[in-house]
Amino acid sequence: MTPQVIEAHQLTDSEYDKIVSLLGREPTYTELGIFSVMWSEHCSYKSSRIHLKKLPTRSKLVLQGPGENAGIIDIGDGYAIAFKIESHNHPSFIEPFQGAATGVGGILRDIFTMGARPIAVMDAIRFGPLGIPRNRRILEGVVSGIAHYGNCFGVPTVGGECVFEDCYNGNPLVNAFALGVFRKDEVFYGKATGVGNPVIYVGAKTGRDGIHGASMASAEFTEESKQKRPNVQVGDPFLEKLLLEACLEAMQTGAIVGIQDMGAAGLTCSTCEMGSRAGTGVEIDLQYVPQRETGMTPYEIMLSESQERMLLVADKGREAEVFAVFHKWGLDAVTVGHVTPDGILRVKDHGKIVAEIPNRALADEAPVYDRPHTKPARLAPLEAPSIQDRSAPGVLRADLKALLSSGDLCSKRWIWEQYDHLVRSSTLAGPTADAAIVRVKETGTSIAMSLDGNGRYCALDPREGTKLMVAECCRNVSTSGALPVAATNNLNFGNPERPEIMAQLVESIEGMAEACEFFETPITGGNVSLYNETLGEAIFPTPVMGIVGLMKTAQPTPIHFPEAGLDLILLGGFGSCDATHFGGTQYAKVILDNLWGLPPTLDMRYEKAVHRAIREIISAKVAAAAHDISDGGLAIALCESSFGPAGVGAHIDIPAGMRPEFLLFHEGPSRIIIATSQPENVLDIARENSVEALRIGVTMKERLRIDCDSETLLDCDLTELRQPWETSLERLLHQQ
Amino acid sequence: MKFGVVVFPGSNRDHDAWYAISKVLGQDCEIIWHDATNLGNVDALILPGGFSYGDYLRCGAIAKFSPVMQSIRKFADDGGLVLGICNGFQILVEGGLLPGALVRNRGLKFICKHVPLSVETANCPFTLEATKGQRLSVPIAHGEGCYIADERTLDQLEAEDRVTLRYLENPNGSLRNIAGILNAGRNVMGLMPHPEDAIEPLMGSTDGLVVFRSMVAALVAAQ
Numbered sequence: 039m040t041p042q043v044i045e046a047h048q049l050t051d052s053e054y055d056k057i058v059s060l061l062g063r064e065p066t067y068t069e070l071g072i073f074s075v076m077w078s079e080h081c082s083y084k085s086s087r088i089h090l091k092k093l094p095t096r097s098k099l100v101l102q103g104p105g106e107n108a109g110i111i112d113i114g115d116g117y118a119i120a121f122k123i124e125s126h127n128h129p130s131f132i133e134p135f136q137g138a139a140t141g142v143g144g145i146l147r148d149i150f151t152m153g154a155r156p157i158a159v160m161d162a163i164r165f166g167p168l169g170i171p172r173n174r175r176i177l178e179g180v181v182s183g184i185a186h187y188g189n190c191f192g193v194p195t196v197g198g199e200c201v202f203e204d205c206y207n208g209n210p211l212v213n214a215f216a217l218g219v220f221r222k223d224e225v226f227y228g229k230a231t232g233v234g235n236p237v238i239y240v241g242a243k244t245g246r247d248g249i250h251g252a253s254m255a256s257a258e259f260t261e262e263s264k265q266k267r268p269n270v271q272v273g274d275p276f277l278e279k280l281l282l283e284a285c286l287e288a289m290q291t292g293a294i295v296g297i298q299d300m301g302a303a304g305l306t307c308s309t310c311e312m313g314s315r316a317g318t319g320v321e322i323d324l325q326y327v328p329q330r331e332t333g334m335t336p337y338e339i340m341l342s343e344s345q346e347r348m349l350l351v352a353d354k355g356r357e358a359e360v361f362a363v364f365h366k367w368g369l370d371a372v373t374v375g376h377v378t379p380d381g382i383l384r385v386k387d388h389g390k391i392v393a394e395i396p397n398r399a400l401a402d403e404a405p406v407y408d409r410p411h412t413k414p415a416r417l418a419p420l421e422a423p424s425i426q427d428r429s430a431p432g433v434l435r436a437d438l439k440a441l442l443s444s445g446d447l448c449s450k451r452w453i454w455e456q457y458d459h460l461v462r463s464s465t466l467a468g469p470t471a472d473a474a475i476v477r478v479k480e481t482g483t484s485i486a487m488s489l490d491g492n493g494r495y496c497a498l499d500p501r502e503g504t505k506l507m508v509a510e511c512c513r514n515v516s517t518s519g520a521l522p523v524a525a526t527n528n529l530n531f532g533n534p535e536r537p538e539i540m541a542q543l544v545e546s547i548e549g550m551a552e553a554c555e556f557f558e559t560p561i562t563g564g565n566v567s568l569y570n571e572t573l574g575e576a577i578f579p580t581p582v583m584g585i586v587g588l589m590k591t592a593q594p595t596p597i598h599f600p601e602a603g604l605d606l607i608l609l610g611g612f613g614s615c616d617a618t619h620f621g622g623t624q625y626a627k628v629i630l631d632n633l634w635g636l637p638p639t640l641d642m643r644y645e646k647a648v649h650r651a652i653r654e655i656i657s658a659k660v661a662a663a664a665h666d667i668s669d670g671g672l673a674i675a676l677c678e679s680s681f682g683p684a685g686v687g688a689h690i691d692i693p694a695g696m697r698p699e700f701l702l703f704h705e706g707p708s709r710i711i712i713a714t715s716q717p718e719n720v721l722d723i724a725r726e727n728s729v730e731a732l733r734i735g736v737t738m739k740e741r742l743r744i745d746c747d748s749e750t751l752l753d754c755d756l757t758e759l760r761q762p763w764e765t766s767l768e769r770l771l772h773q774q
Numbered sequence: 775m776k777f778g779v780v781v782f783p784g785s786n787r788d789h790d791a792w793y794a795i796s797k798v799l800g801q802d803c804e805i806i807w808h809d810a811t812n813l814g815n816v817d818a819l820i821l822p823g824g825f826s827y828g829d830y831l832r833c834g835a836i837a838k839f840s841p842v843m844q845s846i847r848k849f850a851d852d853g854g855l856v857l858g859i860c861n862g863f864q865i866l867v868e869g870g871l872l873p874g875a876l877v878r879n880r881g882l883k884f885i886c887k888h889v890p891l892s893v894e895t896a897n898c899p900f901t902l903e904a905t906k907g908q909r910l911s912v913p914i915a916h917g918e919g920c921y922i923a924d925e926r927t928l929d930q931l932e933a934e935d936r937v938t939l940r941y942l943e944n945p946n947g948s949l950r951n952i953a954g955i956l957n958a959g960r961n962v963m964g965l966m967p968h969p970e971d972a973i974e975p976l977m978g979s980t981d982g983l984v985v986f987r988s989m990v991a992a993l994v995a996a997q
Binding site: 185189190191192274275276277279280367368454455456457458459460461462463466477479591593 | 783784786787789790793794797823824825827828829830883884885886887913915917968970971973974975976977
């Protein structure tokens with residue numbers, strides 16, 4: 039092997055030496071390709087692995103933690119859920135539609151490969167500013183890609199988030215989450231057990247698409263990256279729907295002993311991981327692999343990332359039962375090899391051996407790096423700039439409207455109306471809720487789920503920012519009435535070979551570990567996406583959390599105020615804020631066009647008490663509406679709750695003391711706004727949980743009014759606020 | 775009563791229809807695979823929503839060649855009740871059981887939301903439990919739900935009282951706000967909205983129930 043070939047496979051000299059010593063000889067070209075994808079950052083987690091071990095992964099409800107296709111949680115009554123989040127950042131930049139579509143397709147396969155039927159998808163997507171035409175094109179492509187795949191497949195896309203920031207300009211983030219349900223005694227694993235058992239390939243034929251996708255996702259973007267479009271796979275949601283139905287039906291035959299989807303690194307990853315998990319070997323002959331192109335080399339077949347394919351191991355002698363199901367659904371199903379006792383991945387082409395590698399060398403002995411890390415670089419000044427008084431009524435009103443029409447805070451209806459969020463008739467709360475709620479029809483349980491990230495907070499302090507994100511995610515789930523029980527994480531960072539970036543990753547993981555431990559939401563799986571840089575410019579450290587919670591199926595409490603004359607209670611209190619802790623807010627971003635200081639201060643014990651209180655309030659059915667306060671602060675939360683079908687706003691009175699802009703727009707955690715006709719009951723529950731709760735006003739027909747110390751700061755018709763909020767995204771997308 | 779839900783490769787609201795019939799209405803419900811040549815002894819058929827064959831050609835254009843379509847045509851010719859919802863409507867139109875065509879939404883985007891509808895006639899087995907002019911809130915979820923037909927056909931549909939449902943706020947550009955129509959025999963209805971997704975308070979609306987209750991009442995009356 040020449041140094042050029044080794045370098046082209048993104049392997050270092052020492053990694054190559056390790057390959058030679060593991061094999062006891064030089065690798066063949068095909069073997070080199072196999073090692074390069076399995077040892078890529080994307081597949082091996084070589085930079086993050088030692089730090090990921092710090093995360094809590096266990097609880098009484100966790101049936102399966104990290105390491106499988108998805109994590110599994112016991113939801114009672116004999117049922118379980120499988121869920122996971124995964125990124126498709128790099129492909130979505132190169133080809134937004136197919137990149138995002140196959141991101142959804144990939145995460146769905148991770149769920150149903152375990153035997154679970156997908157019942158919900160959510161997406162966290164981040165783009166550069168929409169003033170730049172390319173970002174508008176990427177957003178439109180990503181949204182249509184997600185819609186195309188999820189809608190056709192027949193899984194509801196029930197929520198997510200969409201955020202804009204300069205740092206995502208050359209590097210959008212597309213993180214897709216999926217969740218499925220199954221009987222807990224019908225879980226399937228990716229294990230090649232039973233020596234002599236046939237290894238069966240099912241689903242789409244193999245083509246040349248996506249070769250080296252995993253390695254592409256493990257490198258920075260350069261000008262040449264745009265030439266890598268052939269590395270992006272093409273998705274076929276119809277085929278995936280057939281594959282879903284066929285797999286679930288085939289599993290019912292009892293003839294399948296192990297199954298794994300072919301995602302990143304395709305046939306390579308599925309064969310060696312299934313063997314490695316079972317401590318067996320797998321031997322396949324490529325001549326049997328269904329191919330849609332002629333003249334494909336073993337190298338290409340092994341590294342193809344063609345979509346909608348699965349590898350399964352069946353009981354010897356029962357192949358016919360499996361084939362019958364797949365043929366009923368019109369899918370290819372062929373035996374390509376068998377399980378061996380020797381722990382070796384042996385790849386033949388028409389009987390001739392082209393690769394022979396110990397499975398464990400590929401799957402478990404990838405290099406692990408303790409990359410040097412310094413302190414996270416400060417990405418913004420610590421000191422606050424001088425902030426002019428902007429509390430005069432006219433200015434405040436204009437600022438509120440500016441915030442409501444900003445990309446981050448405006449209505450995302452244009453996006454989520456393109457997603458079928460109702461198919462399966464189980465969506466109890468959809469994209470506008472704090473947390474989406476999907477019921478499990480087979481039991482009396484519903485699943486609440488929320489996706490959250492905050493790159494700005496993490497840019498100011500990766501550790502505290504990550505803790506705030508976990509807190510908010512749990513608060514969203516709790517505000518819907520559910521108990522948060524488990525989490526999945528997507529770690530989007532820059533180049534880990536730069537010590538200041540590595541430091542962000544380490545700090546963030548440690549903050550996540552502390553918060554997930556405290557909030558009792560173990561991480562059951564996830565994804566690490568590094569090298570999110572374009573031309574040397576890294577994104578903000580952007581961890582994204584998906585947290586799921588459990589609740590009894592019941593009519594959800596809306597975020598919207600249903601009628602006038604209800605008492606408004608601020609659970610958690612007004613919180614506190616100074617200039618330093620105001621620098622990460624949406625107000626600082628949109629109105630002051632600045633970023634500085636530190637994220638809001640979090641008291642995790644108090645936060646947890648607020649979660650407990652709101653769950654009790656929801657389950658006691660004494661809240662007519664409840665909405666978590668987060669991005670944009672109290673004023674934005676009030677507006678969002680006012681923009682419901684009833685056209686009911688609010689009249690509140692805020693205390694003097696804190697600057698009105700701080701009080702209305704600071705993003706201090708641990709706060710929830712509640713509308714109620716039974717204020718005493720709400721206050722009682724708050725008191726029992728040692729949580730502050732203040733009566734701050736009442737709901738009011740068609741207006742939003744904010745008084746401070748008997749002075750009126752804002753008195754505005756709801757339509758005037760709602761109109762910019764509702765139309766902004768479309769206006770930003772269609773600007774010339 | 776015994777309902778049959780016809781499943782084509784790519785149907786994805788088959789479960790919703792099955793749930794509505796069996797769990798909410800408490801009627802028998804059988805799943806019928808697209809290559810079936812015998813419908814058994816069902817009293818009514820539902821062609822559910824989804825993306826039959828991926829809808830990569832025109833929606834429903836391939837499904838109309840499924841073996842089961844011959845039996846469905848015969849079932850309809852014999853007066854059996856056939857309800858086509860969304861993709862099912864598209865298949866019935868492609869298959870010639872209903873007139874007109876369904877094309878890309880006016881805004882060129884897939885739309886999923888609750889829409890207000892008005893019941894235009896109670897004179898058919900699918901709406902007999904409703905009253906003319908009744909307002910329903912039922913979700914839509916489609917990219918190609920814009921109903922079109924030539925003027926003569928539209929006039930004929932109106933003259934024969936075969937428009938069953940109209941949009942009150944037209945979401946997709948359908949001519950004359952048409953959301954649902956009947957065949958000449960009044961035993962086949964196609965509609966783009968999803969009544970099966972509005973049948974329990976937990977779904978945010980129970981207005982879709984009236985369609986299924988009407989079908990059951992019509993079948994009972996015919997016995």
